[in-house]
Amino acid sequence: MSEQYDAVDVIRTKRDGLPLEPGQIDWVLDAYTRGVVAEEQMSALAMAILLNGMSRPEVARWTGAMIASGERMDFSGLSRPTSDKHSTGGVGDKITLPLAPLVASFGVAVPQLSGRGLGHTGGTLDKLESIPGWRASLSNDELMAQLEDVGAVICAAGAGLAPADKKLYALRDVTGTVESVPLIASSIMSKKIAEGTGALVLDVKVGSGAFMKDLAMARELARTMVDLGTDAGVRTVALLTDMATPLGRTAGNALEVRESVEVLAGGGPADVVDLTVALAVEMLDAAGRPTPEADVRAALGDGRAMDTWRRMIAAQGGDPDAPLPVATHQRDVVADRSGVLGTLDAYAVGVAAWRLGAGRSRREDPVQAGAGVELHAKPGDLLDAGQPLLTLHTDIPERFDRALAALDGRWSLLDDDGAAPGAAGPLVLDRVG
Template sequence: MRMVDVIQKKRNGLELNEEEIKFFVTGYTNGDIPDYQASALTMAIYFKGMTEKETATLTQAMVDSGETIDLSGIEGHIVDKHSTGGVGDKVTFIVGPLVASVGVPVAKMSGRGLGHTGGTLDKLEAIKNFHIEMTKEEFINNVNTHKLAVAGQTGNLAPADKKLYALRDVTATVDSIPLIAGSIMSKKLASGADSIVLDVKTGSGAFMKTLEDSEALAREMVNIGKNLGRNTVAVISDMNQPLGYEVGNANEIKEAAEILQGKNVEDLRKLSLEIASHMTVLAEVFSDYNEAYETLEKNLENGKAFEAFRNFIGAQGGDTAMIDDLDKLPQSKYHVEVTAEEDGYVSAIDAESIGVAAMYLGAGRATKDDTINHAVGITLKKKIGDQVKTGEPLVVLNSDEENPTDSITKVKEAYTITKETITAPTLIHKVIN
């Protein structure tokens, strides 16, 4: 088989068979197929697309290119969740304990952040002594004991995806829906969960800016799961403004803990319950969504979910005193208000700009070698639909600089204020299963 023939076939819009796709993935991963031929194929895929069968085959080939995590030692039906990323997205810290509170095991492999804010692991490390490095035995024991563990990705998971993504990043082929879907799902499938719930973001702060593109990506990933034997549900949720009111590392841990203690931050609480309900239905703990939602909501109110969170933090070495007294989490030196310059209503918040403003403060990484400052971040005081008067704070910048000019400028760019009343955006657009 020749790579040039595979490229030509896809260039002409024909369907690649399993042998051809495996030939490409194996050859490129091993270094037998050069970058210029791999980039020619990814560009052909970008323009011609892939069928459902092709995409599933590509995903499985990327899974097979490296190690897979054996979670057979975990008791029960393991359910994982994945978010396509957003600003202020601390849902994992609420959903994990919620699902664990009804006995469903959550064994989560997570990464660090590059860009707006820290990743899941960076946020957890805002808690003193919390450790994400565990042996496989420790990880499995924690899940069996506490029904929840979060660790850094170990082993050589889907190396084909890592190599392909680096190539796509420099050849303008990142935003191909089959390639995005295959990339996400290959890592999820290699991580060993039995079922998966996907939180696919849409809007200004999301990778997919339009609902049409977000739905296409969600359907592609659900189809991959179906074709490869994993029950998969996708929730399409809004990211036209940050989720909740806190952006940053310690900020987001604090807000998640407050939700688990019963505080009602409407969008964050609702989305967390939505995702957790689908996870527990997939695990067959509940027969229907409404029963799951009602029970999980009670576990927010009766303290069971918070207890599961506290046990999880303690089991991974974290200082639970920081969870019992949230004021003990890292604190910034300054709290700088950015105020409204006119009366009106908040009609838009560019979530990406808020994320960049947080990164300027030190809450994220511009490069992979940057150090995260866990104490800094942004507290939103006004969201879309809220009335605002001149001089009222829009946000508070939790900063280690007295005058963080770049972040102030970015926040001002993010907010749009109009005279007309505005309705807050729909939070959950669609569920695909």
């Protein structure tokens, strides 16, 4: 195939702060996917984009070219509207698990194509694989049949969706170009638009346990992604949500599944319930099925969402009644004095869970189903001297020391002056869309 453009010219254009032409964008992503543009050339272009940014038309064209590198799914044949959710990743973020069956219980299909964890943020597929028998890989026919029958699917994305993104994602990870808002936004949205969902709700995490530490940068990312979805004809909205403290009271695979089942049974931690409900309300509204918040909460209490969960797990070979794995070793982290828990750093908890075996350093690494961190208190709670603050879980006790090192100095106790403990800040910080 004769090449229309030259990679060096494309790099120079962006290096000099000029906008890339649509033809340059289409060519460079196609040529990179085919192996014509070398890794070092795409590395240079990614760095130029990180340093000089992209306009809205450039990001839209870049995203479209990544979509065009692979196949697109089509859910128009389903009898229900579709709505999907994407989280930018956090610690204890098990929201997809109760959310998908909850939304499906209102007649909206949820095609939740999910990923695996890397580093301190957990992966939805890793969590569900702690359920005996459950499988992540489905054929397109199985996916469509389950959406029509059950209404909810959580499974692995096929290799055919946006293959240019898969290649570029790995490159960004090793070239210091992960933090580029245009590249993050196009990476997420190329896969979500290629999925073919009719509506999309984005959960953009902000804080120490999130990729975006800064509210202004998170807002820029949310706006860029909402614009990309809207321009592609997908009804898109974003919530910016707090990730300074872990979500719920668990970080780890089977631990988070157990907590999710508690939420589906009408219990569970208030922050997990509140965020699940807030996102469900947005997903239903975006799908053209507006539902009052009270009705959504009721579906967690009356068994409707749980029934859908059980059918969803069973449809993918899982046993919803099987005992979940439990780590063979536990160690408590206790309060050295009485006081009010002031802070508990989400990133530190995520790193501790990862070091205990709940996460992986490389994509091919195995994970421990039972490993992780259990929280016995959240900021604002009173603690007595000697009371457990955290319980660490692992099958390999030699991992405790490194996990404890990650937590050292990353939580604080305030003197109890007799005043009522301070309330936690708002969970939803902003809405874009």
